[in-house]
Amino acid sequence: MAHAISKPGTASGTTGAATGAAGPGGTPRTPLPDVLSPLAHRVARWAVPLGIGLVYGYWAASMRRRGGPITGENVLFGFLTVIAFVVLLIATRALAERLPREGHAILRAAFAGAAIGFLYSQSNPPLFTCILISVLSAGAIWAILFYYYYTHEDAEGNRLP
Secondary structure, three states: OOOOOOOOOOOOOOOHHHHHOHHHHHOOOOOOOOOHHHHHHHHHHHHHHHHHHHHHHHHHHHHOOOOOOOOOOOHHHHHHHHHHHHHHHHHHHHHHHHOOOOHHHHHHHHHHHHHHHHHHHOOOOOOHHHHHHHHHHHHHHHHHHHHHHHHOOOOOEEEEE
């Protein structure tokens, strides 16, 4: 059974044809509405890395003290870890946005692998296992990210709506 398809720009048509991206069945995709204000996006751009960094720093400091008492050195280590993690995360995000999808996936996977390897190293394992865990986790994360970027971008690297 044939169905009539309305043309873009008509009263019942979609406005997503301007993007040129086709959805399932060849119909134009419409972008999702943005429900947050630009101010909320600016705040989240800094608040989310800081929140993740605080969790990461606390985790690293708690692994380093190995169940012992909390000391000033341990607190300092935690805060320095937070600062280093947040700065590197923001720098990675800023640089990755300028790269094609392959480089984007490699850079983010390398950052994640190094972060996981650093956390693992705080439990005092042999050096080889730290490197192995870091490389294996970075490889798995790269495969996931590359697949995600490959399926969510067109050939020129533009994100699909």
